[in-house]
Amino acid sequence: MSRRRLGYLFKHAQLRLTRLTGPALEPLGIDGRELAVLTVLDARSPVSQQQAAQELRIDRTTMVAMVDALERKGLVARRPHPDDRRKNAVELTERGRDVLTRGAAAVEEAERAYLEPLTEDERRVLRAALDRLATDED
């Protein structure tokens, strides 16, 4: 087995994943990060930009740019939040819901292809391991 550094393995495992999911989403005009935002907005709607940002662990200024892009594409809409006028309630448009549905299916399929070299057991252990490694109680 390889004795390459974990950092190298993670980097290149991720690069290969992007090489599969990127083209899978490209016909829909979004990338994986934008799909993640759509997913959070759909699950938690109506949600403020900061709530969505915290959920995905991205900076709130980054979220501004991402919502800008998604709004330009007609996939989400900002409207004033009913409870707090400082907030935006960001919601999926009809088209946003459609893109989310098709994007989620495309990524599922890409992830299946990605994990194809592994046995069923390895896939299960990998996901469980990543889940704990990604959670910091440092």
Next chain:
Amino acid sequence: MSRRRLGYLFKHAQLRLTRLTGPALEPLGIDGRELAVLTVLDARSPVSQQQAAQELRIDRTTMVAMVDALERKGLVARRPHPDDRRKNAVELTERGRDVLTRGAAAVEEAERAYLEPLTEDERRVLRAALDRLATDED
């Protein structure tokens, strides 16, 4: 178990790894990528910049900048390659070898801490899985 996307899990697994290895290397004045370059130079020396770049799958123009930085720190030296005067033979200095030794130990220790939440079995499967996922036969 979490149903979060693999992309999210990889990203945050990697972020947590960097949060551990970064500070471990910081007293030595290098980061994980520079340690990787030192490792390749040590194993394959004398090696051209392009050979080293290919080994690590980084761009040759990126390698120029990394060797520049390592040379400024006194950890590597460029000398003319005996066989081909277009090439640089890049080698570790005495101090470079020392930093490599101590850096490798620091990263080993950081990776141990990083993998601490996993069982021995999970660590083994994780590494085997990453090894195959990181290798593209796409």
Next chain:
DNA sequence: TATTGTTATACTCTATAACTATA
């Protein structure tokens, strides 16, 4: 003609600081 190293340049991703409007 092709390759190695180099420089200049640009692009993506992300973070920090400061502003505004609201609370």
Next chain:
DNA sequence: TATAGTTATAGAGTATAACAATA
């Protein structure tokens, strides 16, 4: 005083194009 959104800005990290020296 604090929070949500925004803008401007800057810093990594990386990639592309073009060039000089050499093969």
